[in-house]
Amino acid sequence: MADTAIKTFGGLLARQGILVAFILFMVGFTLWNPRFIDIDNVFGVIRSSAILGVMALGVTFVVIGGNLDLSVGSMLSFSAIVVLDLHENPAFGPALAIPAMFALTLCLGAINGFLVGYLRLNSLIVTLGMLSAIHGLTLTWSGGQNMDIADQGATWFGVFGRGTALGIPIPVLIFVALAAFLGILLAKTPFGRKVYAVGGNPTAATFSGIPRARVVFLTYLISAFCVAVAGLIQASRTMGAQNTVGQGLELEVLAAVILGGASLLGGSGTIFKTVIGVLILGFIQNGLLLAGLQFYVQFVVTWIIIILAVWLDIATKRGKLWSPIA
Amino acid sequence: MKTDILKKLVQNGAIWGFILLQLVFFELAGRYWAGSSTTFIDLDNLLLLLKQSAPIGIIAVGMTIVMVNGNIDLSVGAIYALCGIVLLDSLGWPMMEAMGDGAIPLAMLIALATGCVLGLINGLIVWKTGVDAFIVTLGAMLGYRGLVFMYNGEQPTSNLNWTMVDMAEWGIFGIQTPALVLLFVVLVVWLVMTRTVHGRNAYAIGDNREAAVNAGIRVGPHMLINFAVIGFLAALSAVVFYSGSGSVNPNDGMLFELWAITAVVLGGTKLTGGKGSIIGTLGGVIAIQLLRRGLNHIGADTETVNIVIGTILIVVLLLDRQLNRKASGELKV
Amino acid sequence: TYTIGITQNNVGVDSYQTTYEQAFIAAAEANPDVEVVVLDAGGDVARQIAQIQDLVQQEVDAMIIWPTNGQAVIPAVRQAHQADIPVVITNSNIAEEGFEFIRSFSGPDNVTQGARAAEIMCERFTAMGIQDEAQIVQITGQPGYTTAIERAEGFEERLPEVCPNVTLVASQPGNWNREDSQRVMEAFLVQYDDIDGVYSGDDNMGVGALNAALAAGRAEGITFVGATNFAVGYDAMERGEYWGSIYQSPVDDAEAALQTALDILAGEDVPFLNYFDTPKITQDNMGEFTRPVF
Amino acid sequence: MTGQTPALRLDGIVKDFPGVRALDGVSFTVMPGEVHALMGENGAGKSTLMKVLGGIYQPDAGRIYIAERETRMKGPLEAKANGVMFIHQELSLAQELSVAENIYLGELPRKSFGRVDWPTLYARTDAILEKLRVGFTARTRVGELSIANQQMVEIARALTVDAKAVIFDEPTASLTDAEKVVLFDVIADLKAQGVGIIYISHRMEEIFRITDRISVLRDGEYRGTLDTAQTDETEVTQMMIGRKLDLSRSAATVEPGPVALRVEGLSCGTLFRDATFEVREGEVLGFYGLVGAGRTEIAETLFGLRKPTAGRIFLKGEEVTISSPIDAIRKGISLVPESRKEQGLVLGMNCRDNITLPQVADLTAGPFVADGAEISIYDQYRDRLSIKSPSWRTLVGNLSGGNQQKIVIGKWLSMRPEVLIVDEPTRGIDVGSKSEIHNLLRDLARQGYAVIVISSEMPEVLQCSDRIVAMYNGTIMREFTAEEVTEDSLIQAISGLNSGAAA
């Protein structure tokens, strides 16, 4: 009995090193400050991680498909600015602003997808270029001004960022629902399988009759869709946005995805692990804030935790602590 | 044979062709469109360009080595800032202050050593834990930045030493110190990468890690050295830049890594390793710097600059692909 | 005609800087004797130094700099000075070592602004009768920027002078970013059961903190004070949710800088420190001010 | 021989991988000046044993003796230092580096300051290349070489040091006859110098041509050593697979049906020109030619991977254009590609997912992939092709080379195509499975499939085909029927000697 329990735990450790790292880490912080595990705080962390998290879900698809997406941060600024601006436009109002924003953001994703998928351009450079170009586009749209909802009381727009249902914040619900949906899409459907194949070996995928370009294209559309959702939450949460709200998020998102164990070479990773990655980052930030540490101490601790977590993950997989590299 | 050479020239020369194109375009656009009174193609202007390319350029050279080796370093921006702080702060230590200007070379050495150590830490973690360099240096990007802030809180670290500024602004034939250092670094690293055993092994490791291991190349130490070198070069870049500016913002150097990588890739280095050229990287750095200055020259505003730079990056990639297109009947994979 | 070059800190990062740029260009266009070269450093010191060098190379008649780092630009400013180009510093000043190379500073006094914010906060606490027990938190701007540092400095120095028993329990940066500040405030709210006041480096962040408090249902008892009165802050004041701020107009800021440069070119005497006034604004006196345009 | 000290002795080597014991107490001795064959089915543990010897894997138990001195191979470097050279089964080259740098990988000659001594490097390399009679130089970039020539670069490494023992792991899998002759000369030279040679191959004729003794592994266990001179194929095979093997060709019992695929004047740039041929249902058409003759390119064109520059393709009498592999699959064409690692497999995916990859979109229950259907396809082809894998969850990258190849074949067989093209189908496959695959191909034809077999092995085309197309340098030289073909006429046709005598 105890024996099997140990065995199961050993197996879990080997397969889900990152999950174990997460649990250890949560226990550690809770011992330090019991408030950490307070239900309000937990919801608070998940709620504020939701934006990063939703973006990371999309980027997981792109990364498993063997590419990068560095444009998500500046795309987030774009979608938030656009939805707010259209919201204030009497011709649109919230009901039209949201679909219009989704359409425009998906167009940007389609550009990424077209360039990387169909034209086969290097995704790092393409999305870096798009990072810059979309920022320019956002500035042009807003004229460089912050966007705000003038009469916050008169709109239901805030529900996406501030509302709750059954006592659970709506952003948390969106994040969980989207994670479940995309998790199933990736793990259980033919499309998901194709994403893994294209990321794992694009040539072999082509030889197997998988439309490589279209699959890559779709991963970027998914990524853009997630950014649009995140942008909606963001805009609704703050009821206003600067042109730079998403700046720098691209690397944080990537860190979460990688921390979850997706390989940058493509072909591996799961939505579940990405969620863990997001939560680890969210709880590190929150835990250190609660511990009253300076934000730069957070940086250093995040560094150490990222490396320890990934190390633990791969060390359990290979069954050895140290790398065999000579 | 002849067409082969021509093809190679076109392939490797794409970036230089692009630079030439930019020069001509900005000269003409500046004169006839923006009505600028100054010329763009002008020796002083080009020398200034080279000088301004130095901070990113020196780092990009290091990035080329690491990328050829099959790794990447995202922490260079933070190393750059941290070494800048070490340089300026160490000048203010009582012992060093007592030495007067004689402390300058010592401070520079301390800063360079710091860079090496930071690079070594990255390299050691990559080697010993087997965690991917992308993750290790992504973490270090945060961690080292944290150290930058710890050093002096959120305040800039300043120490304006006019002797050092004069050194940075010194030059011969109008080529100022930063440009000289950049050219020197390019030359030395080019020699190392093309002529030495270490350089060739770095290519082999990046090209086919398993083959290198099978052949008995000790992959770890080579990676370690290369991380130390990029740490050193990031520090050198900091020394060159901060001796001329005298003050470090704690968030200086952010995004340097991305621009350095962009320059390296534009210069023809493969992201997956095994292929790349230092000279190409120099071209990539100059091309990007030229683009920025050119856009300023013709009076483009912030949003236009952003849009154009983004678009150009993609267009260059597209052109490069067109130029390097395989023969007809290519395998459609 | 005169050619005047300006290199700005980071256009587009917030409405203030954008409005400043627009106002500057508008002012220059209104004056037939001026041509301007407008550059943006994008917050990057290295790029700003390069731009100063470029302007020297282009032999502009005068140069206006909104420094990204008040120390780092000094050697570049010296180059301009050596090339006999008069330099005006705008919005946030450079360090004293550089004063000999510039002709004038034109902008707000950020230390005073911080001090005034402390006074607003203290007056409010006194009116509420909690000046001896209040606990406050601070959300600062982008770490490393002069404006952020000076405002925090002014606030932290002045507060104990006026309200010695108020404690500043925590300070975290909000990076001039409403979302960041909202996140920081959420954590503060979990961490501290008793928060009586929030000082933010600008209203944009202040409104982020306000949003967090509203969401947690704790906004009622908290006094929010900011700086650089943004339209959102003004509106929140009007609704009675936000207490006070410092009124600072980017249009005044831009026009003052251009005028200073023109005065210098015209050979007039200009004061070395050319501060424009930035008054306190609170719910009590906001009627005296128009709603900010940014 | 018994009086000599062995060049190499392995004693009780055990090696475990998660889920498999790859080696189970293997002992094995190589004398100096001996060519010692190591044989066994796919997955028997040959490559693993050699990797233990080469320092790439650490054994879980057992000892290694070199010249009767116990030695621990901590890594490839120690192996090399102890005089053990290893020519790997899978190409182990840096594509962007020159031939010389690859041959001396890990031990480039040095000058002061760590500089590479280029003149010495090139001089030494040229000397080796001369011995190998190859058509490229020391400075050529390896990526520009054909697979066969890359294999020669790999082989050249054996000549760089004074080795005590050299391991060749399936060196001939992608060599042509001309290069094989060179390789055998090299081996003879080494042998004359008293080097102990371990030679792994699935090709019996080679084994009997060059080796002195044969050791056999089965399921990671040592089965015994035979004297080559005193044994024959049957005995070796029986030792390997534990039963007798029927090597006879299964006769075609059906009359060929209507034409399934007809190609008229198909050309693709300079790769191949004016190819005209047809294949009927119930028939196996063989393509034979030297490496680079353009057979693979024809197959790729038929599979929609290349755009033809001229010519027409008819499927069941109807003209079609095939624009992509998706298109080809939809029209009933399957291609088993020639390079399993690059084109055939996603190494990071498990066995089941690889096999069902081309049809995953059809194996659905509602919007989801149907797990059960997938596993039953896997089980079916595992049994049919006797794929040796711990479970369907095993990553394909962890299978032995031959079993990987079987996965690729299974993947395309399970598509039940009308036209099945197989390109070098048995590269790296053991004799038992090889004849199984040959018979399988013939069975498929009997069931009404049209099969095209591309191969560089003459016995294979002879064994399988009803008709044989001989190619030389991008053109079809001649077509033979199974009855009229002789080895000589085939060799003549593929060397472009009698271009006049078209059938």
Ligand SMILES: Nc1ncnc2c1ncn2[C@@H]1O[C@H](COP(=O)(O)OP(=O)(O)OP(=O)(O)O)[C@@H](O)[C@H]1O
């Ligand atoms: N890295 C690995 N991880 C897990 N299992 C492995 C690994 N390498 C080999 N194996 C397993 O060990 C067994 C022996 O494999 P090996 O490659 O030695 O076979 P082989 O005799 O060389 O076959 P072939 O003739 O097909 O090359 C196989 O069952 C294989 O699946």
Ligand SMILES: Nc1ncnc2c1ncn2[C@@H]1O[C@H](COP(=O)(O)OP(=O)(O)OP(=O)(O)O)[C@@H](O)[C@H]1O
């Ligand atoms: N000299 C060469 N330079 C570059 N690529 C080559 C060269 N020779 C062959 N190739 C390519 O390498 C791949 C494998 O070549 P290989 O020599 O194995 O030919 P093959 O496919 O066996 O010959 P066939 O075309 O007759 O089937 C082919 O796609 C071929 O086009």
Ligand SMILES: [Mg+2]
């Ligand atoms: Mg093998």
Ligand SMILES: [Mg+2]
């Ligand atoms: Mg072939």
